[in-house]
Amino acid sequence: MMIPFGHALAFAAALFILGLTCVLLRRQILMILIGVEIMLNAASLVFVAASAYWRQVDGQVFVILLMAITAAEVAVALAMVVYLWRRKRTLVADEFNGMHG
C-alpha cells in the first residue's frame, strides 16, 4: 500500500519544525547539532517521498549522497565540539562569542 504523498510531506514538515525548534531553543551545542541532523533527515525524507511519487531514482541517489555528507559533517562537527570543550570546559553556545564585533 502506498502512503499518500501529502502525508509524507506533512510528516517531513513536522520533523523539520521540530528540528528547527530544537536548534533555536536549545543552548547546548550538541543539542543544536542534533537539531540540525533532524532537519537534514526531514529533507531526506522529502527526497525519498518525491522519488517514490514521481518514480524517479534521482531522489534516492541524492539521499545516499546526503547520508555520506552528513556522516562527514558530523565527524567534523563532533571533533570541533571536543575541541571547544577542551578550551572552555563548557558546551553552552553563547559562551563562544569570539566573533563579537
Added chain:
Amino acid sequence: MSTLATLPQFPWLSLLVLLPLAGALLCLLHSGRPAECRALALATSLAVFGVALYLFIYHGQGDGRWLLYEDSAWISRYGIRYVLAMDGIALLMVLLTAFMQLAAILLAWRVERQVAGFFALLLLLEAGLMGIFLAYDLVFFYLFWEVALIPMFFLISVWGGANRRRAALKFFLYTLVGSFCMLVAMIALYQIHGAQTGVYTFVIGELLHTQLTAAQEGWLFAGFLAAFIVKSPLVPFHTWLTDALTEAPAAGSLDLTGLLLKTGIYGLIRLAFPLFPNATAHFLPILGVLALVGLFHAAWSAYHQDDIKRLLAYSSISHLGLVVLGLAAWQLTAWEGSLLLMVTHGITTGALFILVALIRERTATRSMQELGGLWGQVPCLAFFFLFFSLASLGLPGLANFAGEILVLLGTFRAHPVWAVAALLGVVFAAAYMLRLVQGVIWGPARSERTLPDLTLREWLMLLPMALLVVWLGLYPAPFLAPLHGTVAVLLAGGLP
C-alpha cells in the same frame, strides 16, 4: 597625428616603462639578499636614465609634433589601445623622473628592513610615473595613475615615521576619491564619444573632437580636475601632502615631492585642458586665484612650522602654486616657465629632502628647536643645505629663478595683478627659507658630538643636483628647447 607613427622604430618608450617593472620583479626574486637588490635597483635606474638621456639628446628638439609614438592594439573590444607618445613636455618629465629616481635609489641605500620590497616598490613607482607621462590612452593613463599610487601607499605605511598609518590612509583616500571621479568622467566621455561617432575609443587624440554640451563639458572637466587638483595639490586639498611628506621614508618623500606632485599638473596639461577647452577657458581665472591662495597660504604656513620636513612640504605647495599660476595665465612664456619650474623645483626641493634625511640620520631630530650650528660641525652638508635653500628661494643664477622669472614675465602680460601678488609671495619664500637656514645651520652647535660629514654616496647624490641647479639657472636653453613647439600647440588648443 605624426608620420612617425608609421615608421618602424625601436620601442624606446615601452622600454622606459618596462625596464623598471622588470627591475622590480627581479628585486622581488632576490628578496633576502639586500646587496643584490640594491645593485639591481641601481642598475635598472641607471639604464632608465641612460635611455632618457639618449632620448633627450637625440630627440630633444621639438617642432610641436610627437617626438616618439608607439601604437598597437590591446583590448580592441573596448577600443583600448596600447599607445605611448612623447612630446617635449613628456620628455622633460621623463628625464626628471629618471634623474630623481637615481637619487632616490642612492638615498634608499641605507634602508635595513625588507630591502627587496622597498626597492621593488620604488621601481614600480618609477614604472607608474613613466606610464603616466607617456600614456596616450585614457585607460592606460588611469592604470598607471593607480600604479603610481599604490607603491607610495605602501612606502609610507610600512617604512614611514611614527604616524605613518594615518598619513598613508589620508594620502590614499584623498587621491583615490580624486581618481574615481576621473574614472567616471573617462567612461562617460568614452560613451558620449562612442554614441556620437560610433567609434568607441579611449585614445586621447581621438576623443579631442567630441561634441559636448556646456553642462556635459563642465561635469567631465570637474571629474578630471578632482584627480589633478588633489594631486597637485591646490589649497584646500593639500593637507594630505604635508602629512604624507612628513611621514614618508626619505626616498619616498623625494619621489613624492619631486615627481608624484608633478603628475597632477601634467594631467591638467595633457588631459584636462585639451579635452575640455571651453570649460578650461571658464575655469582659468578660478585656477589662477586658487593658485595664488595656495601660494600665500602655504608660504605663511611654512613660516610657522618647527619640523623642517613639514616646512619643506609647505614650501613645495607654495612653489606648485606658482607653477599652476603660470598655467592659468595661458601664455607661452608663462607656460614654459611653469614647466621649467616643475623641473627645477623637483631638483631643489628634492635635494633639500635628501639633506633633511641626512641631517636626521646624524642628529636624530628634525625639529628646529633642537637643531642649529651645523655649519661648524658638517660644513659640506651645511653648504649644500644653504645652496639648495637659496636656489629654492629663487636666487638669480640658480635654477628656480629661471623658471620663476619666466612665469612672472609671462603672467604679467596676461594678468598683471596676479604677477604682482606672486612677486609678494617671493618675500615670504625668503622669510621661511631664511628662518629654516638660520634654525638649522647658523647659531651655536647643539652638541659636542662630532658628526660625520658627507660620504661618497651622499656626494654622488648631491653634487650632480647642485651642478644641474647651476646649469639650469644659467643656461636653461637645452631644457626649454623641447618645450617651444609643444607649448605653442597646446596653447592653441590642440595636441601634437
Added chain:
Amino acid sequence: MNDSLLFLIPLLPLFCAVINLLFGMRLPRLFAEVMAVTGVAGAFALTLLFWGHAEGDGSRAVLFTWLNSGTVDISFALNFDRLAAPMTLMVTGVATLIHLYAVGYMHEDDDYARFFALLNLFVFAMLAIVLADNLLVLFLGWEGVGLCSYGLIGFWYRKLENAKAGTKAFLVTRVGDVFLGIALLWLFALTGTLSINAINAQAAAISPGVVIVLSLLLLLGACGKSAQVPLMTWLADAMAGPTPVSALIHAATMVTAGVYLLCRFFPLVSLSAVAMTAITAIGAVTAIYAATCAMAQREIKRVLAYSTMSQVGYMFMAVGAGTVAGAMFHLLTHAFFKALLFMAAGCVIHLAGDENDIFKMGGLARRGPVELFWAFLAGAVCLAGLPLTGGFFSKDGILLALFTHPDPLYRVFWLIGVVTALLTAFYTFRLVYLVFAGDYRGTGHPHALPLLMRWPLWPLALLGLAGGLFNLPVFVGGGEALHHWYGTMAGREVAASHDVEWMLIGLAAAIAAAGWLAAHWRYRGYRPPLENPVSRFLLSGWQADALVDRLFVRPFTSMARFCSAGCDRALLDGTLDGLARLVSSWGRMLVQLTTGRLTTYLSAFAWGFLVLLGWFLLKLVNGGGH
C-alpha cells in the same frame, strides 16, 4: 681689444670666489689670500685697460643667451659706458684696498676661505649691477650683493644675533627687491625688452602716469638696497659683520647701488617731476633722520652706519635735483672717505680690545699709532665737509643743485640738507673727540695692528681729501671733469651766478665750523652720555624697529599661525577627522548586531527564512488571483 673680454672684469673675482669656496680650506692660507686680492686687483687693472672702451656710447659685450621663450630673449650682456666706468673703477679700486686690509684683519680667523670667497663673490655681484646691460643681469647682481651681505653680516654665525641681523638685512632689502621686480615685469610688458638703454630710449613713449608709478617702484627698490626711509632698519644691525665687510658693502658700494640704479634709469625717472620730488623727499627725510640717530649712537660702527644712510640720502637728493654728475661725485668721494672711516674704525676697535662703545674709548690718539689718528681725522673732515676736502665739494654741489632748482619746494629740501650738514659735522667731531681725546676709559687690551691694516688707509685718505679735484667747480678754477666725462648722462646743468655759489660755499664752511665748535664745546672734556627719553628715542633709531615689528612682523607671524594651526590643522584636518569619527561611530552602532553568539545568528537566520517564505507565499496567493 675685443669687447667680449670685458667679461673678464666681473668673472675674475667670480672665478677666485669659486676656487676659494670649493678648495679654499685645502689651499695654503697665503695662496687663498693672494688669490682673493689679485682677483679684485686684476679686475681693477682690467678696468683701467678697458677705459677707452667707455668713451662715446660705450661698448657692449654679450656672453650667451640666458633665457629665451617666446618674445623673451635675455642674454648675459655687459654695457661698459661712461656711467659705468668710474663706478667700476671705484668698486674694484676700493675693494682691492679693503681686501688688503681684510687680509690683515682676518689673520687670526680660521674661516678665511669662506670670508674671501664671499667678499670676492660680492665684488662680482656688484660689478654685475654696475655693468649690467639688461635689467635681469642687474637683478642677478642686485640679489647677489644681498646674498653676500647676508652671508657676511652673519659671518660669525655661532652668535645667533649675527645670523639674525643677516636675515633681517636680506628680508628688508628683499622687500625693496619686490618693487624692483614689479618695475622689471612692467617695463618688459611695456617695451618688450629688458635692455636698460632700450628702455631709456623708449621711455618718452610711455604714458606719464605709468612713468610716475614705474619711477616710484624703482625708487622703492633703490630704497631697500640703499637703506633709505622706509626700508632703512637693516643697516644699523648689519654692523654685526666684520669691519671690512661694513667698509666694502655697507659703506662704499652696495648701499650706493640704489643711487646707481636711479642714475641708470635717469632718462626714465627724470620724465616725471612727481617722481623726482619723491626721490628728493626720501633722500631728505633719510638724511636728517639718520643724522639725528647718529648723534645719539654709542657704538662707533653704528654712528658710521647712520652717517652712511644720511650721506646716501644726499645722493638721492642729488638725483632728485636732476644732477647725476653731482650724485655720482658724492658717491665716489663718499666711498673713499667712508671706507677709510670704517677701516680706521676697525683699527680703533682693535686697539680698544674689541670694544665698540665710544664711551669706553678715549685717548686713543696717544695710545695708538699716531698715523691712525691722522687717517681717521682725514676721513672725519671729509665727512663733516670741512672746506677743500672732497666731501666738501661734492656735498656743496648737491646743495647748490637743490638751491637752484626752479621748484620752490626744493628750497625746503635744501634747508634740510643744510641742517643735516650741521648735524653731520657735530656727530663726526663728537666721534673724533670721544675716541681720540682725553683719557682712556675702557678696560680692553689692545691688539697689535698688522701692517696690512694700516697702509691701505693712506691711499683712501688721499683720495678722500683730494677727491674734490675730480669735479672741481668752475668758479674755484676747476674743470668739472666728472661732469664733462658724463656728457649727456650728467643730468641737469646746474646754473647759478658766482655770487650765489660763493654764498653757498661760505655757508657750508660756516656750518662745518659750527658743527665742529659745538662738538668741541660739548665733548672737549669727557661727559657721560645723556640719559633722557630723547636720546633713547634717537639711540633706538626713532623706534623704527618696534614700529616695523608691530606693523609687519607680528601680523605676519600671527597670519602664519592662523594659516598653519587655525586653517590647516583645526579647520581642514578637523573637518576631515570629524567626518572620519562620524563614519566610525556609525560602524560602532552597526557592529552591535554582530554579537558573536551562534544562537543569535541562528534565530536571525530562521526568522529571515520565515519572512522570505511568508513573502513568497503571499506572492503565490496574489499571483493565484489572476
